[in-house]
Amino acid sequence: MTIREIRKILAAALLTDGKHQNVTIHSACGSDMMSDVLAFAKNQPVLLTGLINPQVVRTAEMMDIRCIVFVRGKKPEADLVRLAQACGIELLSTSFRMYTACGLLYSHGLLEGPVPNE
């Protein structure tokens, strides 16, 4: 599933320039605890979260995450958007809640994905 498709499924607003929307996403992870995200390195995942502080982007950067979806219509500040842009990470904002947003992606075939061997 591409970032563009994720955006459609979640009726999400694009907060970054959208240059990387054709990147394919193979797995997903929904969490508000960054260390939980950092515990499970997955293959090219999307991160769904309700947090909008800069450490969400830093966490994504370390994990090679290319797309972050902010749930419940949250919109981060301009600094965070700039940081994501510099890291080549696309930001989406959906009005769905976490449970529904994850459920929608799952039911469209985006599964959790295996945890690759580090």
Add this chain to the structure above:
Amino acid sequence: MNEVLLLHYEIRGGDFIHAGESSGHVKNILKRLGFHPNLIRRTAIAMYEGEINMVIHAGGGTADVKITPEQIEIRLADHGPGIKNLDLAMREGYSTASDSVRELGFGAGMGLPNMKKYADDLKIRTAVGKGTTVSILTKVSRNQG
């Protein structure tokens, strides 16, 4: 690459805007040097967790990184409160982080376990009232063949 590359960073305590910058910088350098993506990710995550710990728990500190073709050594040193019970601190879920830190998405008590998981060697020297030094080693050999 040259035989050895040394990097040094000052990490400010309580600064959640810039926390993670040095780990991001190291990650970019490793990418440019052409290391294996898994090695880069393991190294970046371990360093980032350590960097965050210095920001949250220790009032900041320093990071020294030594990159060679075979391995990456990271030394994170602080003059914070130290860790009273290291065995307890290493357990998954153990955290003394405040609620305000939790609201930022940290304080799950997974940082030290994550560092252990992603590093090939992790050494922690700590003294209560004096500070903590965390040494992280990642080896190229783990991500070959």
